[in-house]
Amino acid sequence: MSQVNKYTDRAAYASDTDRLSTQSAVSLIASDNEIIYDGVNIVVGKDAASVGDCAVYDKTAGAIRFVKGETLSAAQLPATLTPLAVVYARQGDKVLIVSLDSPTISLWAYSYEVALSDFDLAAGGTIVLKFADSIEKTITYTAGATLSDLAAAANAAFKTGEVNMSSVDRGGWSATADEAAGRIVLTSNGYSKSWTTIEAMSGATLTTRPDDTNYQAALTGLLLDEGQTVEYVRRKNGVNGTRAGMNSELFLQYYSANGTAPTSNVPLGSETIVNQASFEGSQFCAELRAAYADYASYLFGEHMAQYPSAYGAMLRDGRTNTAKIGRLRFTDIYGQSKPCYPAAAAALEYGVAVESTTTGLEAGSWWLPSVEELYLLLHDRVLTAGDVERDPVNRTLSRLGKATLLANSASCWTSCEGDIGSAFMSYRIEGVMFSYVKCISQYVRPVAAL
Known part of the structure; x- marks a missing residue:
């Protein structure tokens, strides 16, 4: 960082007419303990990385560092910084990153x-x-x-x-x-x-x-616990099943119009997701109205996936899952070697190469996300290209000219098995995490962690 400006409050920050001309690296607002990055392509270490920041390989430092997303300008990015990924979440000291490149489309299991x-x-x-x-x-x-x-x-x-x-x-x-x-x-x-x-x-x-x-x-025999044949996601209301809310904006958009119109009483903790008109006026939703001030509060309070969760598919580890099944192969009807589980194989095959350098993000270092990882990746993503500036992950992808992660533009596989014939994925129509059939093609967006 080239300079740190310290201000007592927001007013003092706003009144500093020299701040922008100096292109300072960072400003600290003491009253709110808020850090604001003012410059262009400001580079920070892992400890200061946050959602939307661009992971780069810094050839000068010989290490992976991060360009603050709000300061990113691809046209002015120095040749010494090679973009690698975008931060989509933090978990303590661990920074979760998603690939920059366009996702592949794969079956979860081979035909x-x-x-x-x-x-x-x-x-x-x-x-x-x-x-x-x-x-x-x-x-x-x-x-x-x-x-x-x-x-x-x-x-x-x-x-x-x-x-x-x-x-x-x-x-x-x-x-x-x-x-x-x-x-x-x-x-x-x-x-x-x-x-x-x-x-x-x-x-x-x-x-x-x-x-x-x-x-x-058939079950893989490797991803579920011994003797287990079905996996689930848990909603905030305690319901276990194959479907739970994931992307807030899309979930609300879909179910406000397409939820159920009940014909009998719907209690708290029900598996039934009612539509907005019923929530607001149906005699069968009186208990729901008594507990929640409005429809959005009801939908998110009852039917959004429970996170953090101590249950079901949220406990699975994407890296471990992918390692277990991503390299399994068989000989197909033409005598050629093929992956048993193409989506996991595609994630393992993905990698970022930086000439004459080993970054740790080459092929084999990425994986098919778990349910938890895909939830974190898509939970706050926007729905339209016009909204990318209010979405730090899509803002960075867009500024780099990379494939965006609009929540309603693609359904993405996880590495978590649901049962004999299904695996968990994001469902772009409803904004939910959903256990769906392994025999269809969906997007693979590899993730990793630093």
Whole structure:
């Protein structure tokens, strides 16, 4: 810091006409014990780092330091300072940081695959497949059909009939042509193991991959406690479940309009989230109105995730979780090595390189956030690009020209497993932390700590 200005109060600070011209590093307002950073690209140590500050590698000092977010100017940032990440929270001496780069989009768990072969394209024919031990689908192809024609016929068959096998809750089956091997590959993205079982009844030979595990519909066996099959988040009212409020602004915006209109009494401590009109006027919400002055107080007091919490998924550690599952691999239907859990693998593969230097933030040093870490990351994030200046994390990302973290623009995975078919994520529609199916693609935003 180049200079410290000390003022007795805010009035004395505001009346100092020389302060801005000197571009002082810091001003101390004694009456409130408030520190104000006045300069441009003011660099501080870890002990002074706070939310929104930009972690940089200082080539002159040979160490990671921090540019105060409110003073950050990317155009004037010295070449000796390399941006690494943005601080999103502090926990005692630990500074939590989030990646600058655009997030990847990944499945939480890898797809299930089988292959079909030994059909006669020249003559044409019919293939009968059985799903979930009882649902049959018939694939018909004409003489002279190509592999692509056969794959298209399979996809059409999956979408017809009383059971749509192409939907997530019915296995999410799809077909592609594997020209090199003269076969078609069937891929399932589904959360129920029963719907992802498949048998070739006639017309083709079905081949499974060497590792026939369906990772999307099975517990990892590594993330939950021994014997535990379900994880939860706890709301402030003590309710345990798969959903709890996370981003205040979005949570209020969604549930004020889309909460439940009750038809019976809703007591304190209920799992039911009522809408604003019902809270303010329904006879069934009298107990809620007696306890809370307005709808926002009710929503946040009852249904926001409990933090800090001594319960459930909030106790899981993102770094530990990612280390357990991020490097696990299997051989896919094409004979290639693939990650069992792509979201965790993507977080481990992320890294920041500074030429000729080891910073400790290279690949392998980052992880898929835990429920607690994602809660801290997104709890106060704004919803629109026009509001980034009132959001210290998004302000810094925006000033650096990096991908922002608007709370309603992306749903992000955590490394916390929910049950056999689900894992926790932020749900951008409702502003909640939600345990949702492992078989869909969501954003991966790696985090780390210093």
